Amino acid sequence: MVVIVSRNxxxxxxxxxxxxxxxxxxxDVVVLDADTPNSTGTAAFARIYPRRFVNVGISEQDLVTxxxxxxxxxKVAVATAFxxxxxxxxxxxxNTIARDHLNVKLIGTHAGLQDFMDGASHQCFEDIALMRxxxxxxxxxPADTVATKATILDVVLNHPGPTYIRLGRDNAPMIYDxxxxxxxxxxxxxxxxxxxxxxxxxxxxxxxxxxxxxxxxQGIHAGLVDVYSIKxxxxxxxxxxxxxxxxxxxxEDHRVIGGVGSVVAEILTETATPRRVLxxxxxxxxxxxxxxxxxxxxxxxxxxxxxxxxxxxEVG
Amino acid sequence: xxxxxxxxxxxxxxxxxFPKIRDSIAEDIxxxxxxxxxxLSEVGYWHELSSKSSLNIVAAxxxxxxPTGTAVGIERVVVVSKGHMAPALYxxxxxxxxxGDDELLTFATPESRLQSHLDAGxxxxxxxxxxxxxxxxxxxxxxxxLAAKIDGVKREVAxxxxxxxxxxxxxWEAAATASSLGLDNVIAVVDRNMVQHTGPTxxxxxxxxxxxxxxxxGWYVMEVRNDALEIAAALESLAGVVERPKAxxxxxxxxxx
Numbered sequence: 001m002v003v004i005v006s007r008n009x010x011x012x013x014x015x016x017x018x019x020x021x022x023x024x025x026x027x028d029v030v031v032l033d034a035d036t037p038n039s040t041g042t043a044a045f046a047r048i049y050p051r052r053f054v055n056v057g058i059s060e061q062d063l064v065t066x067x068x069x070x071x072x073x074x075k076v077a078v079a080t081a082f083x084x085x086x087x088x089x090x091x092x093x094x095n096t097i098a099r100d101h102l103n104v105k106l107i108g109t110h111a112g113l114q115d116f117m118d119g120a121s122h123q124c125f126e127d128i129a130l131m132r133x134x135x136x137x138x139x140x141x142p143a144d145t146v147a148t149k150a151t152i153l154d155v156v157l158n159h160p161g162p163t164y165i166r167l168g169r170d171n172a173p174m175i176y177d178x179x180x181x182x183x184x185x186x187x188x189x190x191x192x193x194x195x196x197x198x199x200x201x202x203x204x205x206x207x208x209x210x211x212x213x214x215x216x217x218q219g220i221h222a223g224l225v226d227v228y229s230i231k232x233x234x235x236x237x238x239x240x241x242x243x244x245x246x247x248x249x250x251x252e253d254h255r256v257i258g259g260v261g262s263v264v265a266e267i268l269t270e271t272a273t274p275r276r277v278l279x280x281x282x283x284x285x286x287x288x289x290x291x292x293x294x295x296x297x298x299x300x301x302x303x304x305x306x307x308x309x310x311x312x313x314e315v316g
Numbered sequence: 317x318x319x320x321x322x323x324x325x326x327x328x329x330x331x332x333x334f335p336k337i338r339d340s341i342a343e344d345i346x347x348x349x350x351x352x353x354x355x356l357s358e359v360g361y362w363h364e365l366s367s368k369s370s371l372n373i374v375a376a377x378x379x380x381x382x383p384t385g386t387a388v389g390i391e392r393v394v395v396v397s398k399g400h401m402a403p404a405l406y407x408x409x410x411x412x413x414x415x416g417d418d419e420l421l422t423f424a425t426p427e428s429r430l431q432s433h434l435d436a437g438x439x440x441x442x443x444x445x446x447x448x449x450x451x452x453x454x455x456x457x458x459x460x461x462l463a464a465k466i467d468g469v470k471r472e473v474a475x476x477x478x479x480x481x482x483x484x485x486x487x488w489e490a491a492a493t494a495s496s497l498g499l500d501n502v503i504a505v506v507d508r509n510m511v512q513h514t515g516p517t518x519x520x521x522x523x524x525x526x527x528x529x530x531x532x533x534g535w536y537v538m539e540v541r542n543d544a545l546e547i548a549a550a551l552e553s554l555a556g557v558v559e560r561p562k563a564x565x566x567x568x569x570x571x572x573x
Contacts, residue, residue, distance in 0.1 A: 069460045
């Protein structure tokens with residue numbers, strides 16, 4: 001299959017660098033982890049700022065609520081865990097962090113299909129649906145390591161309030177050049193809409209770029225938009241890009257229910273001329289353990305080849 | 317062999333500890349009791365026992381423990397975990413003149429600051445955290461206490477827990493976290509009123525031996541009767557315990573109210 005990822009580009013390494021830098025710039029940054037610092041990338045922060053790092057052990061409900069307590073007295077609390085297991089504490093996130101609008105930054109790592117080895121239990125396809133329904137929450141999903149580092153730094157240092165950042169693991173595509181900025185509420189039009197337009201984010205932005213390439217070989221011009229800010233979302237750009245295309249496609253490693261497919265559909269149904277949206281993502285099924293990220297994408301039907309042939313079928 | 321003991325305090329001891337407070341606190345509790353009954357009768361006695369058994373704890377913490385700390389330069393913070401005791405706190409605040417009697421009657425109406433479960437956004441001068449979902453307060457208290465350790469600030473945090481609430485697994489996650497971090501500025505005040513929603517705690521899901529459970533999690537444990545001055549005296553004596561979080565089990569004797 002097509003090589004779509006750089007094996008040297010790691011979300012968690014970007015997280016690691018961003019937290020160390022943020023910790024140096026703001027002494028109120030406290031990082032909490034639930035026995036996964038080597039997996040999430042918080043271990044470097046723990047080494048450099050041991051007094052401002054807490055490993056609460058394997059207890060995610062306690063993790064997010066301790067973070068809430070720190071935030072109540074003015075700390076910038078950053079709680080990291082595998083996205084799937086952060087969701088175990090959804091009710092605490094809802095009733096304490098969201099309800100009291102606390103300055104807690106939740107970073108869910110290993111989201112989507114990136115934790116290929118660990119299988120169905122660890123592969124989280126529900127986090128965006130669960131987090132974007134919470135009042136006052138910001139939900140962000142950076143696509144590559146440049147975006148990850150910039151987003152974490154910006155959110156931790158400049159934006160008080162509850163935020164969820166969705167990250168993959170190690171297989172990050174390389175999309176942006178250093179120095180690129182990712183304002184909350186924005187999006188990136190990587191390629192202007194043509195026959196179709198693809199809205200994607202996170203690791204699947206790399207897959208979507210490959211999809212667009214394959215479509216081009218078949219004479220179909222695909223636009224590509226990075227919807228990295230899922231809440232608040234850049235509705236204006238979505239509406240504008242959608243208006244130019246004959247087919248609107250969303251591609252994500254999240255359930256098609258509640259993810260960005262839903263976000264785009266919700267926005268477009270509120271316009272004067274509602275549009276059909278082809279939602280590519282994960283349906284009524286769970287993941288599986290695989291030997292490689294590519295193997296899992298294949299199993300889930302989310303390789304560039306599978307997605308592009310689906311789109312070709314739609315376009316006719 | 318358990319090391320915890322019931323506090324051997326008699327009335328004369330407690331009056332010596334807080335000579336100036338003793339009479340006024342008794343008067344305020346009397347007032348608060350009347351106001352609590354007013355609130356509860358307004359709403360058909362919502363979570364009546366939970367508020368009644370918490371009133372002395374509220375009086376001890378807000379009426380004695382916090383001001384005593386302020387007097388000696390210690391910031392003292394109360395976290396409420398068992399949110400359905402909100403009427404007891406409102407009654408106390410009314411007795412202290414913080415809330416007017418008219419406002420008290422707005423309890424549990426949509427526009428009121430006095431929500432059925434505490435709402436920090438509406439009452440942020442008094443309430444640190446919103447409540448209603450059980451089992452979260454100890455984690456919050458740990459976070460507030462931990463921030464003080466990081467900053468080298470003198471701050472003590474008491475959290476009011478219900479005994480039924482101890483069924484929540486998160487309480488024990490947090491109990492382990494507090495002892496593992498050596499948070500000796502955390503005091504878990506357990507309102508041991510022996511009742512949870514379905515009925516007697518020991519019939520629904522036994523909590524005993526409760527003191528031993530906390531002790532097994534690395535906590536220093538003390539037990540005391542449900543009396544404001546005894547609770548306040550116990551809280552002061554617990555200040556001397558270092559390197560361990562502390563649990564104060566407040567045993568309700570029915571009929572005392």
